[in-house]
Amino acid sequence: MAGRLFIPSLDTERLLPGLRHDAPLITAANLSPRRPISHIRLEGGAMCLDRAFWGLTPPWLKILDHAPHCARAESLETRRMFREAFAARRCLVPAGGVYIWKPQPRFKQPFLVTSTNRRPLLLAGLWCRYHTTLTDHTDSMALITVPTSALLAPLSDRLPAVIAPDDAERWLDPGTPSEIAKRLLTPAPRELLGAFPVSRRVNDPMNQDSACAHPTGPMLRWNEQET
Template sequence: MCGRFSLSAELDQLEKQFEMMLIDEVSPRYNIAPTQPILSVVLEEGARVGRHMRWGLVPGWAKDVKIGYKMINARAETLDEKPTFKGLLKKRRCLILADGFYEWKKTGNEKQPYRFQMADGKPFAFAGLWDYWSHEDQTLVSCTIITTAPNAIANEVHDRMPAILRPEDYETWLHPDMEDLALLKSLLQPYPADEMDAFPVSTRVNSPKNDDPSILLPLAH
């Protein structure tokens, strides 16, 4: 699964790299947790816009927003088999921006957190799905991060990893007229391990209350 990530890049860098216009204000985040607002990119009237969505999918049919706690991730392999995800895979796809994510390696009774990022340190995009939810006077836009099999570097720590899209696939993923589910699923592959770095970080990341730059640093040997 993917249960924690970061996005602390400069806003002008994000706008330029992802060719989008920010709608919502964004602050640097080092330890983003489920149910918090996260920066997602969607296509609106042919243009990419960046806006906040709550992390943890609350489908339009849900009776209670608490379902979002169970839907922070969606498995790439079964997206087209589950009614909730199949409809969103056709019509409501997004990019979820990050510059690193965390997974925990279990050793005996201990769990050591690791940070994963691009070898060049640049931000990247998870493949995501989103939906509207409305009940009485409450409305919500929420999303989920798609996960896939791990690459060689992630497999040392965990048996899943977030599906990271190649930049050349952003347009295909976002385009509203793209409904070829087989093609869309083919984009959700383990990201090449030789383009990523991973290293252990402080267990301070275990608590979402700790949200500062020191969390990004490798543990001293």
């Protein structure tokens, strides 16, 4: 499950040419849920970068602590919490990596899952809008998770789905049928993602220094020679 994100300064313009910035990219070495987060959505036919609360809060939600920060791809069309947003309000979160924790005999070892070439990842999500007045509103979002590949399964059973830049507009477009959008929610190709151990400083969300994302061991990655 995606509990924390590593979001360094990213060249979003190069990643998605023509991306409109309605708000600056939020960067963080150790971003936890229930915090503001940058996400990309389609507005007036153009991809734009804006901010939202990380934890999906539809208007009917009574208790904020029940706002989910992740949604399973398998339940998007069956759960009321996600069904409408998945059909009409899909988004992407640009990130450098996702932190996960591997159980050990005496503690949990944190790892950072990132692309093997260290390029930004576009994580699949969905969002909703809650109007507080006729003119004021609050946006919120949740990441969409899928089962991990065989390479990363020993570390975690689920990770956020990764959308290829070439599929970004199709994913964001509410005109894309749900059946087609759902086909994009597959585990990332095994050669795309790797993971390396990082300092246990990341266990505390108050720690926001760059050391949280520094490798403390070699990267675990797919090797063609092993197949």
